[in-house]
Amino acid sequence: MNLNKRAEVELIMPTLNEEKGIKEVFKRIPETVGLLIVDGNSNDGTLEIVRKNKQARLIIEKRKGYGRAYKTGFEKTKAEIIVTMDGDASYPTEEIERLVEMLEREKLDFITCNRFGKLEEGSMSRINLLGNMILTMTANVLFSINLKDSQSGMWVFRKKILKDIMPESDGMAFSQEIKIRAFKKVKCKEVPITYSERIGRKKLNAFRDGLKNLMELFKLRLKI
Ligand SMILES: Nc1nc2c(ncn2[C@@H]2O[C@H](COP(=O)(O)OP(=O)(O)OP(=O)(O)O)[C@@H](O)[C@H]2O)c(=O)[nH]1
Numbered sequence: 742m743n744l745n746k747r748a749e750v751e752l753i754m755p756t757l758n759e760e761k762g763i764k765e766v767f768k769r770i771p772e773t774v775g776l777l778i779v780d781g782n783s784n785d786g787t788l789e790i791v792r793k794n795k796q797a798r799l800i801i802e803k804r805k806g807y808g809r810a811y812k813t814g815f816e817k818t819k820a821e822i823i824v825t826m827d828g829d830a831s832y833p834t835e836e837i838e839r840l841v842e843m844l845e846r847e848k849l850d851f852i853t854c855n856r857f858g859k860l861e862e863g864s865m866s867r868i869n870l871l872g873n874m875i876l877t878m879t880a881n882v883l884f885s886i887n888l889k890d891s892q893s894g895m896w897v898f899r900k901k902i903l904k905d906i907m908p909e910s911d912g913m914a915f916s917q918e919i920k921i922r923a924f925k926k927v928k929c930k931e932v933p934i935t936y937s938e939r940i941g942r943k944k945l946n947a948f949r950d951g952l953k954n955l956m957e958l959f960k961l962r963l964k965i
């Protein structure tokens with residue numbers, strides 16, 4: 742696939758106070774990829790850093806939530822292929838082009854990246870590991886799917902499928918919901934990647950957010 746036309750592939754990244762992470766991510770994004778930052782009105786140096794980056798378009802989405810940020814980003818992109826990842830440098834930007842090519846070559850609609858492919862030291866605490874296992878197993882049982890990582894934030898997919906798989910959640914549960922809907926409706930693949938320790942301060946509370954995601958799984962089961 743020719744990735745020279747920037748508009749074709751856009752990396753959409755939600756950020757909330759990620760000044761340290763985003764600096765690192767910016768150094769590693771391939772030039773062929775468009776970049777859309779959906780910022781939750783950060784009060785550290787994130788906005789300044791994004792505004793200085795010529796490759797990046799910036800949207801400020803004041804409404805709270807990871808899912809809300811993606812909904813806004815998905816509405817605003819004109820790209821045919823969307824790539825997502827956190828702004829904390831934990832995901833492998835160098836894999837973007839290979840994954841887009843895989844999407845095209847294998848005529849897939851949606852790729853989700855499995856962080857357990859190669860989990861670098863320090864990238865996931867034991868409580869997060871356990872939480873991930875429980876959430877992924879529950880999702881697999883409830884929805885008859887076979888994911889290895891239901892919480893990964895790196896996806897590569899065709900924009901045109903959004904009408905069939907758009908999640909309702911505004912929060913962190915957006916991530917599991919988009920995968921569940923995708924695996925039920927379109928041609929999907931889960932691909933192992935390397936996952937690194939995040940740069941910058943952790944904001945999630947593993948226990949509270951994990952439990953919330955678990956409840957959301959049961960609620961979603963009643964809907965689809
Ligand atoms: N715009 C926006 N971005 C958000 C919001 N909440 C989180 N984010 C961003 O969404 C991405 C995912 O959040 P993280 O805190 O990294 O979640 P996580 O990967 O499960 O947790 P870590 O293990 O700490 O990295 C990061 O780039 C955050 O900055 C929000 O309310 N609005």
Ligand SMILES: [Mg+2]
Pocket residue numbers: 827829831939
């Ligand atoms: Mg993260």
